[in-house]
Amino acid sequence: MTELVQVFGPNWPFLALLLLGFVPNEIWRVAAALLVRRIDEHSKFFVLVRLISTSLVAAVVAKLLLQPPPALALIPVWGRAGALGLAVLVFFIAGRSMLWAICSGVVVTIVAAAGFSA
Structure with a gap:
């Protein structure tokens, strides 16, 4: 290790x-940016990939709602379900805005946690 410090200085870890x-990751990002031009996002393959990924996200959300990790289990199921329901409602009312949906779900979760612990 002292050899590395002598050759590259004290900032050798950076x-x-x-x-x-960074460099190996950036190579793949540039390659993907160049190859993505030829991809038809409406092809049957990518529609299938989108459906599978959406169903996996839905499964994770359902698992968090029904079998939460210990920290989330302190919030009652009505608080978690209410947060999810309001987030979905806000998502569609706010023009499919993910930001507003997440913010509303977080606020309901915090209120439910504060109300349950008080």
Whole structure:
């Protein structure tokens, strides 16, 4: 390790992080950006991929609602279900705005947690 400090100076971990973390990742990002031009997002394959990914997200949300981790289990099921319901409602009312949906769900979750613990 002293050899690395002598050759690259005291900031050698940042250089290693740049070379081993950023550069290999960036190569794939550039390749994907170049290849994506030829992809038809309405093809049957990508419609299937979108359906599968949406169903997996729905399954994770259902699992969080019905079998929450310990920290989320402190909030009653009506609070979690209310947060989810309001978030879905706000999502459609606010013009499919994910930001407003998430914010409303978080607010209801915090209110339910505060009301239950009080």
